[in-house]
Amino acid sequence: MTVKIFDTPEVQDFLKTVSGFDQSGGDERAKQIMHRLLSDLYKLIDDFDVTPEEYWSAVSLLNALGGQTQFGLLSPGLGFDHYLDMRQDAIDAEARRVGGTPRTIEGPLYVAGAPEAEGFARMDDGRDTDGETLWLTGQVRDVDGNPIAGARVEIWHADSKGGYSFFDPTQSEYNLRRTIVTDAEGRYTARSIVPSGYGVPEGSPTDQVLKLLGRHGERPAHIHYFISAPGHQHLTTQINLAGDPYTFDDFAYATREELVIPANRIEDADEIARRELDGPFSEVTFDIVLTATDDPELQHRHARPRAKEDEQDKASQLAGTAKV
Ligand code: DHB
Numbered sequence: 001m002t003v004k005i006f007d008t009p010e011v012q013d014f015l016k017t018v019s020g021f022d023q024s025g026g027d028e029r030a031k032q033i034m035h036r037l038l039s040d041l042y043k044l045i046d047d048f049d050v051t052p053e054e055y056w057s058a059v060s061l062l063n064a065l066g067g068q069t070q071f072g073l074l075s076p077g078l079g080f081d082h083y084l085d086m087r088q089d090a091i092d093a094e095a096r097r098v099g100g101t102p103r104t105i106e107g108p109l110y111v112a113g114a115p116e117a118e119g120f121a122r123m124d125d126g127r128d129t130d131g132e133t134l135w136l137t138g139q140v141r142d143v144d145g146n147p148i149a150g151a152r153v154e155i156w157h158a159d160s161k162g163g164y165s166f167f168d169p170t171q172s173e174y175n176l177r178r179t180i181v182t183d184a185e186g187r188y189t190a191r192s193i194v195p196s197g198y199g200v201p202e203g204s205p206t207d208q209v210l211k212l213l214g215r216h217g218e219r220p221a222h223i224h225y226f227i228s229a230p231g232h233q234h235l236t237t238q239i240n241l242a243g244d245p246y247t248f249d250d251f252a253y254a255t256r257e258e259l260v261i262p263a264n265r266i267e268d269a270d271e272i273a274r275r276e277l278d279g280p281f282s283e284v285t286f287d288i289v290l291t292a293t294d295d296p297e298l299q300h301r302h303a304r305p306r307a308k309e310d311e312q313d314k315a316s317q318l319a320g321t322a323k324v
């Protein structure tokens with residue numbers, strides 16, 4: 001088929017009408033963005049000769065994604081989260097906020113309001129006996145190497161089956177989610193269990209999209225962090241445990257060389273006793289460097305719908321139905 005109508009005055013005028021250009025109400029930025037988006041999609045339909053069958057199956061897929069609140073899951077898979085990070089890195093470089101620990105994506109599975117502790121917290125509820133004990137520790141410093149006492153280190157991760165509490169209703173409330181405030185030397189320590197890698201739910205709409213692209217939906221074993229301290233830029237990051245088959249093949253593109261950390265298995269009886277454990281464990285050390293900023297807005301995580309952050313936000317609460 002060779003029909004091409006996109007460049008005709010009729011279609012170009014129609015796009016302006018559909019985008020509300022001839023209406024006085026509404027939001028100017030929304031109109032401009034919708035006009036660009038619709039123009040790109042109309043052109044795509046013309047260029048690829050998209051059939052009605054293809055168009056309506058795409059609408060069905062979008063309905064399925066929305067119905068299972070999976071846009072937040074698909075977004076990292078299509079690279080949007082990493083792309084936003086790349087843009088933020090460029091903004092920071094231009095403002096000379098450099099030298100800190102690299103950021104990487106938040107992901108869709110954060111839950112606000114985890115219990116807080118000073119210096120040390122146990123994160124697991126003791127029920128996941130398949131998970132080896134993890135001893136996770138580190139120091140928060142500024143770019144000159146000074147320790148930052150009183151920094152808030154919020155950590156969350158999956159269990160030994162790759163599931164996150166709240167989204168996985170079989171886990172106890174806030175299992176594997178804690179906020180630890182650093183001690184006088186800027187240190188934090190957590191006792192937890194070694195997480196497993198994570199995969200998008202098999203057969204889900206997100207999985208269907210990835211399969212169409214010949215891709216998998218697997219993430220390596222990883223641990224999420226939010227770190228904040230007055231006078232410093234809020235940092236959203238993750239560590240990926242070294243040696244996982246997906247460490248450098250992450251469907252969410254969150255891996256960064258500096259954030260790949262080895263887990264050291266420790267079997268020494270004295271070391272086990274010193275931590276009051278009863279068997280071998282894996283130790284992970286992750287030190288964090290924060291850049292300085294006077295801008296109060298940069299000192300907090302950016303706004304985004306998050307589970308339990310805003311009790312009015314039913315959409316993020318519903319992320320629980322995503323069964324991840
Ligand atoms: C997804 C899941 C994660 O645990 C994560 O850290 C990032 C992305 C996802 O399902 O898209």
Ligand code: FE
Pocket residue numbers: 107109198222224
């Ligand atoms: Fe995750």
